[in-house]
Amino acid sequence: MRTPEEYVSDLKKMRKNVYVGGERVGRDDSRLMPGIKVMKTTFELALNPDWEGVITAQSSLTGNTINRFTHLPQNPWDLMQKQKMIRLAATRVGGCIQRCMGQDAIVALSVATKEMDEEYGTEYHGRFMNYLREYQERDWAGACAQTDMKGDRSKRPHEQEDPDAYVHIVEEKSDGIVVRGAKVSITMAPVADEILVVPTRALTEKDRDYAVAFAIPADWESIRLITRPAFVRARKKLKCPYAEMGVAESVIVFDNTFIPMERVFMCGEWQFGRRLALLFADSHRFSYTGCKPAVSDILCGATALVAEANNIERASHVREKLSEFIGIGELAYAAGIAAALYGEKTSSGTFFPNLIYSNIGRRLMGENIYHEFNILTEIAGGLSVTLPYEDDFLTGETKKDLEKYIKRNPKMSSEDAHRCWRLVENIAASSMGSWYQIAGVHGGGSPIMETITLNLETDYEAKKNIAKYLAGINKELDQSKDLKAKPVPVGP
Amino acid sequence: MRTPEEYVSDLKKMRKNVYVGGERVGRDDSRLMPGIKVMKTTFELALNPDWEGVITAQSSLTGNTINRFTHLPQNPWDLMQKQKMIRLAATRVGGCIQRCMGQDAIVALSVATKEMDEEYGTEYHGRFMNYLREYQERDWAGACAQTDMKGDRSKRPHEQEDPDAYVHIVEEKSDGIVVRGAKVSITMAPVADEILVVPTRALTEKDRDYAVAFAIPADWESIRLITRPAFVRARKKLKCPYAEMGVAESVIVFDNTFIPMERVFMCGEWQFGRRLALLFADSHRFSYTGCKPAVSDILCGATALVAEANNIERASHVREKLSEFIGIGELAYAAGIAAALYGEKTSSGTFFPNLIYSNIGRRLMGENIYHEFNILTEIAGGLSVTLPYEDDFLTGETKKDLEKYIKRNPKMSSEDAHRCWRLVENIAASSMGSWYQIAGVHGGGSPIMETITLNLETDYEAKKNIAKYLAGINKELDQSKDLKAKPVPVGP
Amino acid sequence: MRTPEEYVSDLKKMRKNVYVGGERVGRDDSRLMPGIKVMKTTFELALNPDWEGVITAQSSLTGNTINRFTHLPQNPWDLMQKQKMIRLAATRVGGCIQRCMGQDAIVALSVATKEMDEEYGTEYHGRFMNYLREYQERDWAGACAQTDMKGDRSKRPHEQEDPDAYVHIVEEKSDGIVVRGAKVSITMAPVADEILVVPTRALTEKDRDYAVAFAIPADWESIRLITRPAFVRARKKLKCPYAEMGVAESVIVFDNTFIPMERVFMCGEWQFGRRLALLFADSHRFSYTGCKPAVSDILCGATALVAEANNIERASHVREKLSEFIGIGELAYAAGIAAALYGEKTSSGTFFPNLIYSNIGRRLMGENIYHEFNILTEIAGGLSVTLPYEDDFLTGETKKDLEKYIKRNPKMSSEDAHRCWRLVENIAASSMGSWYQIAGVHGGGSPIMETITLNLETDYEAKKNIAKYLAGINKELDQSKDLKAKPVPVGP
């Protein structure tokens, strides 16, 4: 496993293909630093013996100890450890650990390549497993590029006016393929080693060229990352973890990009477009059952802390609202546990979480994220967004004023009160706050996407059979399918 | 294990101490039949080899095969099987299988008697286990009587104007005790073999006489069951399971009732009042993670069926609403799974579900039950409550009219359409419907009770520590308590 | 204006064409009495000088003082008085005063007949106004029959397998027409003097025969009322208004029914099908801004009373929940006021409420009705549905028990406590409760119907113009249409 320093050093060697605010910049641009700090956390924790078996795992390919973010889960226990890893790491970086994207991409590709090989006799799986061996050995952080620019949303890829609205194959050569198009809303691309590309939707035969999956280094020739970093206003004096972390979203432009054949994992198998798209999405929704409890924990903790600062921590309406965070976060976590237990072994050997449970967990969070912010700011009060800038607390005529007046709870020092309010402001009234709200709705698929999956996966005829039995329309009720299924044994 | 017929035959031998609508009646009163049919289901299923290991279990006392409703769960797997048993049986009786009350009472008593013995050197546990041996061997159905009449809710038991507002000890003799008071809202008492009495709340030293727990046959001397049965209008021709099932709620009056010492399981240990009250409540809340998914399934099935009858089953707003049932029911089920996995072994050997997960699961259902009925009737339309009586479909001038006009979906016969609407009416516009709504809010404790438990159980300081770490108030964050805990291995 | 006794006497003279539970019965059947009592209230209040100008009005046709339920509103003030009349009367009968249906039908017919005449040179308006003169002079109570049986909901009337799925013209004669079909979910038909029939939906040219409106006495030849009465269990001793009131819903079968020409108000004008359907629906939605605040008041009052009985009236969570009723009921009432002020004078002289405000008011109530019942039963506790029958309080061994134990608040007598809980049971756990829940969702059109109307009526382009102006896409913003409109002056 790499040290955090090795990760950063590798990043700095990369070609300058990142664009921010009209400039081409290197990976050492200060605006990328908050995202890099998040990623470093995943390397630090893996070296911490306290978290052995949580952040680390034994590779199913090599038997070596690897960072769990590069691991293919093999059983329910692995999925439950993945949840814990994400919750743990997410807590420490303020909510989104990002690196699970790459893990969900390798999970999806491991399953789909195997299934395509079984169906068509192709050789994707072996090719992908070779790639994965390197991915694990070099301890890569991968970004997954799924969402296309999409153009007119009422049209399929091949019907678009601009054929580049979805990433597609423009040429197939003996040693590789050439692709064009753009992916959008891609988190962490400029701080990743690798970019893994998968389709974003179901495809028809006419969309054949859009059925393409591959992996490339993030600084590969002919790709541009047009990046929008997000972070909070840097602290002058009151340094803290929350203020140092952030994200960077990118439009990734593939401008006739050549992909070597050993890194191509789908090439025209349009029948598997939807399968691969959903494998990534559903694995990622499972990941949310780890990170979103962390987001609820953070919001809950900030709310409880600001209630203490306001000296209203014991008020019954405050207590009631605090318990809502537990309701949301732990229900999502429980959904993940159930998804792990009721998951299934795929033909590739990768163990995949149950779709119903993954999707209800993710949907719950997506439906409640704005409400959770609402609780925080309702308890915190208007000061969340009217707090003077840090400098006014530090210097000049206003320093004394603010130190005097910021204090509410006599047991909390002015500095701690200031730190508390500054955290609330950073969380609730900053561009990071907006990012968490909107990513909370859309990351991994918005609630309407989960509803669609739930409607596909739920056996409503079985539910109707219950009603038919109770109504006397049917004489018998067979529930063996639902209730005789046994959870798979789990254990360390 | 008894046959359903033996159970009914035993009931009929009982002393007539049931009062309904101003009369004293026997257990063969037709208004008690719907409750008896529910109870019979638990005996029938136990004899069905399909459900071996689900409805049956191996006794931890004797090693014999017993009905799981009389079993003390010993491990996570047992808890998960209990969830399944309840979901399965509840589905078949239209929602509430009732007999779990007794199981939750024996669970609570097994744990509390052991803990009292450990604390005070009493002999309750052995006494209770003797009782339980008979309970299992005779395959009893037990009702749990917890909720007292309570009198003035702003006062403690000993402060009440009427000391009988809570059941209490009025005399202690060498061979037993005498108790007085009344319990209210006690489900299934007149169809039970036994009544198990536990305290309803935390007690102070002055409430010593209110710290009392015991078990008696349901027709014991000096107790009166003032019973309110609930069922739907009996069918003349369109017989069906839903219309045959029902419940019966009772006020149970203890009128200087003598309890033999071998059936007394708490006698003055006021310090354990709250513990025993919560052991029953929390075990029962876990039971709801089995039955409430069944309620959601039934409501979902009825909604899907009536949507088919209306020929609007594919409409997108219908599909979206159907998926809400999955969200609610399966999240509660997942909470139960997590409660099982993160449960704990008590000193008595009984395995007890995790409190956080049990309570968030129960609360979710309590908060959503009215909304679920709303979905059903919104999709069903006004006919749910305006459907002419069954007789008008069966005879005279109106038979032809209604057979003609009831038909909407050409693929569904008039009779099936009628059966479908009749089921919807029975579910949503009947006294059973009201019972399910209100029991859905209050059974096992209303949402506010779960919120109180959640606030007691949640370590908000740990949440604040997250915020303090992110804010830079604390330099370190210790998450080992939360995230290093390992689920207990499960398996058949 | 008629006295209540004259109204009842007129009813009793009617032909026996009502069917309940397989029998043909007269208007003196005891199961119809609860509906008759509701209707009588509207006659009683009109004779009470306290409510002059509220329940009475000056006819715009004759200048005579008439019952306002037979009046065509002429200005905003009239609409506001109509709201008050409905709120007042609804409060006294427990929630639904029913007679507004007839008023909304005459409003709709007054407007649509005029517009049809203007468009086609027909003579409906004069014919209808002649009818209305009699309606006012004889002080009739009218039921409006709108909702058809509908058959397959995915098909238009003329596409149905059974052409009778919607009421339609089967023959046109010189002196009248013959109609066939059935209307469903028609409130109050057997306690009405007259039935006014209007179309239920938009029609196409091929649906021409379904464009039909007319009025007939409720006991007219060849119509059958298949009636489902709803009421609560009759009281033996604790008589009270709530327990005496109820409703009766009917399927009305038109079996080749002849309608004399002077009572035909639409005959083939399919282009006006939707207009007439919506005129009734929207007028009725406005009526809900009067009755639904009454429903909220009743639920609020019952909740506050039971909180007093539980002696928890000052608890903060109780107070918070009580205020929700105010939020819902008064917002709906305010929507009615705004609908009155922003209403418009139609060509017929009838003043019609604003559609946006009528629909948002009705939708708010439809979306919250189940939640309001939930508040009541959450505060009331399980006793709402487990209260023993009245007889057990009145006689025998159980009388003393229940009188003793029903008491909670020392300041409330046992009888008053019993009356309070009995009211809660009647409201929340009875077939009337179910009726109010489902009528609350569907009466006047369910929330989805209001959403459709709102989407038709809202000028979303105007909203987009705001965004375009703020985004710099458009340079100007014209708001004169929205904000220069002036409310019409109002006053007594």
Add this chain to the structure above:
Amino acid sequence: MRTPEEYVSDLKKMRKNVYVGGERVGRDDSRLMPGIKVMKTTFELALNPDWEGVITAQSSLTGNTINRFTHLPQNPWDLMQKQKMIRLAATRVGGCIQRCMGQDAIVALSVATKEMDEEYGTEYHGRFMNYLREYQERDWAGACAQTDMKGDRSKRPHEQEDPDAYVHIVEEKSDGIVVRGAKVSITMAPVADEILVVPTRALTEKDRDYAVAFAIPADWESIRLITRPAFVRARKKLKCPYAEMGVAESVIVFDNTFIPMERVFMCGEWQFGRRLALLFADSHRFSYTGCKPAVSDILCGATALVAEANNIERASHVREKLSEFIGIGELAYAAGIAAALYGEKTSSGTFFPNLIYSNIGRRLMGENIYHEFNILTEIAGGLSVTLPYEDDFLTGETKKDLEKYIKRNPKMSSEDAHRCWRLVENIAASSMGSWYQIAGVHGGGSPIMETITLNLETDYEAKKNIAKYLAGINKELDQSKDLKAKPVPVGP
């Protein structure tokens, strides 16, 4: 009335007592410009003949035509015009017009000064009306400073460790008073001409020195404005109104500030502390029934526009969500109309809105503001927060990429699509967005404050009387108080 230019010119003459980010700055600081632009809009509109009678009014003091923001409403019509004025102006500045604060302060002071004079024979009212004459003639923009820093929230003002936690009188002289303390979360102070100070809460006799109200120029001696401006990232090329507007919140420190007697409007009358605090709050809550519909309109318009950009405008779930904005915004507007009609004439002649309706309107908005943002971003998609910076669209290698890929709806140009997304980002993912969310919860008082007022104002005994009548506990029901009240006639 002043021109916008005169307003700005007057501002620039002010003493430099504004502090931003550690510096003392003049009113010409660029970070104050967004707030100044908002304020200018109120002057521009008043000179526009289109809005005569809406933005202008005839002074009740002088009969002169004045800006309505400086006017005391005299009747319901005035209140309804005030609502329109605010809705109109708020729409044009992106949501908060700010200047209503000053109007609500003069309303509150006009009423309270009269009532204090009536009670104590003081001379505040005449003094205040003299001040108001100048306020109207010089067409001032006033900020209202109400919220104190508050210190320990569990303690009253006189109990605080630091007596300055609330602004208070430290010395009374013959020609004026000296005050100390700080107000927080004061919007628009650095762009106002005047600051009007009122108490923030109910006071006891020991809090006498905290009963103080006065007005001073915003640059008065010994006051410091520690200001936090909020605005969106300035546009380089795609200029637009939304991006130019903003706010500035201040902590206002009163450091032994002398207030001349002719500007002191309360001095020790602690009995009126609560009255004056609520007069301002409730008048301001009424103002929200004007501005919050504008916020809903803007969010609705942006959602509809981005749905058009995504070419999903006709999708049924989009339509349904759009209608929610109408439900929220127009219900709040209707609450304002009802508040105007049911308002009351105070002894001062000022017409004051009804408290129930003002508070339910404001609460509705406060409870829904986060949900409304959620709708916008759910429809808009992740691009709301991942849109590359403006510069990347304007220059270099990325210009072509982004112009090509930003296009979705073929009927919308790349620039318009970019403008649309940029607006969505500005609204939903910026510090202004956070400001609108949090101000939406807290401005004028958070939902819990409205609930408290509703519980004080609602006559729950009257509601209980309804229940008692229906239950037969009371024989009569007197509704004359509620339903005989007549709305005051309105008209231009």
